[in-house]
Amino acid sequence: MFTSEFEPVYCIEGGTLQLKCTVYSETIDVHWFKGDMEIKENENIHIIWADKTHLITFKHAKVSDSGQYCIVAGKVQKQLEVTVQALFKCPLKNITKMEGLEACFECEVEKPYPGVWYKDGKELKSSSNIKINTIQESVHKLTIFQTTLEHKGKYEIKINNILSGADLDIKEIPDAIKQMSEHDRSIFLEAAKNGTAARYNIRIILVGKQRVGKTCLLRRLMNEGIEGVESTDGINIEVKKCKINLQTKEWIFTKGNESPLSEYPNDQYADCGFWDFAGQKEFYATHQTFLSRNAIYLLVVDVSEDFEMNTFKKYIDFWLDNIHCYTVNDTDESMILTNDLLNPPVIIIGTGMDKVKDTGKTKDSFEKFINELLREHPKRKHLRQLCFLSNTKPSKDKKEFQTLRSDIFERANEIPKWGDNLPTRWIFLEKEIDRLVDNEEFVISYDKAKSLASKCSFSLEEVTLELDSFLKYEHEIGNVIFSEDIKSYIILEPKWLVDVFKCFVAPFQFQNQCINMHEWSRLQSTGHLSKMLIEKLFTKIQVLNLTENKAVALEERNEENTLALQILKEKKTFALEIMEKFDIIVKPITTANNEEYYIPCMMEATEFNQILKTFRVRNKKCSRTSWFGLEFNFLPPAFFNHILVTFLKKYSLCIVGDGRLAIYRGIGIFDLEASKCHKLVVCISEYSVAMQVWQFKKGERICYHEHMKYLTYIVDLLQQKYRIKLPYQCFLKCPDGTHHEIAERIYLSDVAKTAQHYCPKHPFHTLDELRRFWFEVCIKSLRKGKIKTREQQAVLNDRPCDTYCLCIDFKCFFQIIAFDG
Known part of the structure; x- marks a missing residue:
């Protein structure tokens, strides 16, 4: 056939x-x-x-x-x-890359044919960031030099009508890394080239006034009993005390668990850390150190109390305002969710349900109260839900706490930092740190950290550079405390720093051992922190309270062969430096080159009238400038401290007749020149900061714009440092007025409305009279008609008194022109 x-x-x-x-x-x-x-x-x-x-x-x-x-x-x-x-000897393969790194697709064919590349069905061409080339006619490559999240998608190449495709998955750079310097970002990306992995972390912060059940709630969530609970001394932090299975959502606690929590794989389990904040106002100066935009807040209130009490409303408003600061602004995409909610998320927990007669009525009343309190304020967008329970008389199966745990896990998925992708070797170093913490080694030397980094495959040539970037990131997210300018030691467990803070910043009931000390009384009246009191307070910190015999015993086990007593001394010095870094303590500038520490937040309040008497300000030989100030929508308590301490570090404090420094609670008085005839007064009150100059020389007309400029500069700098938004408006006030009273404040945004302003002490004030100490040349220039355009303003910017006050607010500037015209 x-x-x-x-x-x-x-x-x-x-x-x-x-x-x-x-x-x-x-x-x-x-x-x-x-x-x-x-x-x-x-x-x-x-x-x-x-x-x-x-x-x-x-x-x-x-x-x-x-x-x-x-x-x-x-x-x-x-x-x-x-x-x-098959045409493709080596087809395209799926790629996962960190945002910012190079991604390269490559395939090899059996026979030389031209190819066409596509992304999500659309043809691609070479560009400044994309290179398409062929090697030896049979190897086709597509290279994206610097990837972004937009490059994520399906990539294909068509050769001789045959398609080969693969997916490009782009992992987003952690938010904390994005906020760091370009140098640190490049170090991070270099480390990411060797592989990345996801790491999940939940920070849960319990806030509210004292004695509402925060610590008991923490115990219940940790599956522990509440026997022996006492009022929280400062901030109690239960850090990484449990793990959460990402698949089953089961919470795994230390108690009764045979394996250390650090042994659980990071890609399958989330770290969960609780921060229990003290409710006493004296501790508020330390809170800002530990608050975070990447946290879940449990705002605890006792619903058995009278809702209509002013203090009840104040505490809820205070904490929601504090949390709302971390939104930065309402257009921050990382903080806004698709359903018009804002991060950080807040769950309000009403405790004391066992003390109310009608639980249903109480729940309805409280929900109505919250709705009326928050109304349309943007901070209500943080609120996720209301939860009602009893710590002392829970249900038989304690199901309400299990439900709360589930809700916390769901809220964690809304946090931008949830599931951060980190270089694999960074995660290895995190595990090494966890092991040290498990062994209660809370502070290590920088040299030991370098040794650990080398063990985790950090670049040998640049181990210090990469270690610093790693530590900055860990500091930013709250895992460790690290400062580049204090590199001798690294705090691996923030609880160690909390213990230090608790010793120095605590109400009387927590300082029984110091009540009868003369140094403690002096601290309360003058803010002075003596060396004797420092040593006494350090005895409250377990790791720093070692006898010489214990230190010698430590010395025998010290693998670095350094005297243990010397290490203890260095750690105490380090603790003081860290507190100074966070503005808890300060060495004020004085003409006598003072080297003593002060704690402004621990001072008792002094009446402003008493200070005026001390300096004889009402004497005819003293004249006072108008007040210039900033009024905030909300000012976290810690910022009172930050602002005052910043002035204490720049300006020389006056010395009062008895030799004490002129520092008071929320008030500092500074000499502006050697003759001491010009004194700058900085006063911080609720939601405002104001300054005035006392002049003890007659006939001098001085513009103090540079000090006004410094005030607004440090406020803006602090907002950047702590990544929060604190809107404010500038105001002026009569020289004889009281700085903290809102009445009779003249806001710069309103200066165009009238030429004269009523004053209870005088018939009226002209704008010139109030502004001349802070904006003198501006007013002169405006009155003479010299400034009518921005170009004319730019010419005057070289003059000492024009530069800042003309640039402070263009809106205000043009209002002044309209008024004087």
Whole structure:
């Protein structure tokens, strides 16, 4: 039947495949089979015959066309082996890259053909950030030099009508890394080249006034009993005390668990750390150190109390305002959710349900109270839900606490930092740190940290640079305390710093051992922190309260062969430096070059009238400038401290007759020049900061714009440092007025409305009278009509008194022009 030989046929995918046979007679029918199925013509298969020759053509061969073919002529069959070789020797492979790194797709083909690249179905061309090239005609490459989140998608290359595709997954750079310097970001990306992994972390912060059940609630959430609970001394932090299974959502606690929590894999379990904040106002100066935008806040209130009490409202408002600061602004995309909610999330927990008669009525009343209190204020967008329970008389199965745990886990998924992708070796170093903390080693030297980093495969050539970037990131998210300018030690467990803070910043009931000390009384009245009191307070810190015998015992185990007593001394010095870094303590500048520490937040309040008497300000020989100030929508308590301490570090404090420094609670009085005839007064009150100058020389007309400029500069700097938003407006006030009273404040945004302002002490004030100490040249220039355009303003910017006050607010500037015109 057949007159032709049948040799195996080979072709490349996408090419034309032809199978041919000849028979000895034109009348013989030929049929083509693959397996049991006869092959029929279609758009890709064409079957023809001419005379004795029969031909089947596959226009575009597929790999699936490979196999045994059977040709039947009459009753005779012949077998033919067909092999279609895949066009792509090496097809495209899925890629996962960290945002900012280079991504390169590469494939190799059996035969040189041109190719066309696509992303999500759209053709790609070479650009400044994308390079498409071919190597030796058979290797095709697409390189994205610097990836962004927009590059995520499906990439394909079409060669000879054959497609090869793969996915590009871009992992977002952690928010904390984005806020760091370009140098630190490049260090992070270099480390990420060797692999990344996700790490999940939940920080839960309990806030509220004292004695509402925060610590008991923490115990219940940790599956512990509440026996022996006392009022929280400062801030009690239960850090990484449990893990959460990401799949089952099961909470795993230390108690009754055989394996250390640090041994659980980071990609399967989330770290969960609780921070229990003290409710006493004296501790508020320390809170800002530990608050975070990447946290879940549990605002605890006792619903058995009277809702309508002013203090009840104040505490809820205070904490929601504090949390709302961390939104930065309402247009911050990382803080806004699709359903118009804001991060950080807040769950209000009403405790004391066992003390109310009608639980249903109490729940309804409290929900109504919250709705009326918050109304349309943006801070209500942080609120996720209300939860009601009793710590002392929970339900039999304690199901309400399990429900709360589940809710906390769901809220964690809304946090931008949830599931941060980190370089793998950074996660290894985190685990090494966790092991040290498990062994209660809370503070280590920088040299030991370098040794750990090397062990975790940090770059040997640049171990210090990468370690610093790692530590900055860990500091930013609250895992460790690290400062580049105090690198001698690193605090691995923030609880260690909390213990230090608790010793120095605590109400009387927590300082029984110091009540009868003369140094403690002096601290309360003058803010002075004596060396003797420092040593006494350090005895409250367990790791710093070691006898000489214990220190010698430590010395024998010290692998670095350094005297243990010397290490203790260094750690105490380090503790003081850290507190100074966080503005808890300060060494004020004085003409006597004072080297003593002060704690402004621990001082008792002094009446401003008493201070005026001390300096004889009401004497006829003293004249006072108008007040210039900033009024905030809300000012966290810690910022009172930050602002005052910043002035104490720059300006020289006055010395009062008895030799004490002129520092008071919320007030500092500074000498502006050597003659001490000009004294700058900085006063911080609720939601405002104001300054005034006392002049003990007659006839001098001085513009103090540079001090006003410094005030606004440090406020803006502090907002950047702590990444919070504190809107404010500038105001002026009568020289004889009281700085903290809102009445009779003249806001700069309103100065165009009237030329004169009523004053209870005087008939009226002109704008010139109030502004001349802070904006003197501006007013003169405006009155003379010298400034009418921005270009004219720019010319005057070289003059000492024009530069800042003209730039402070263009809106205000043009209002002044309209007023004087």
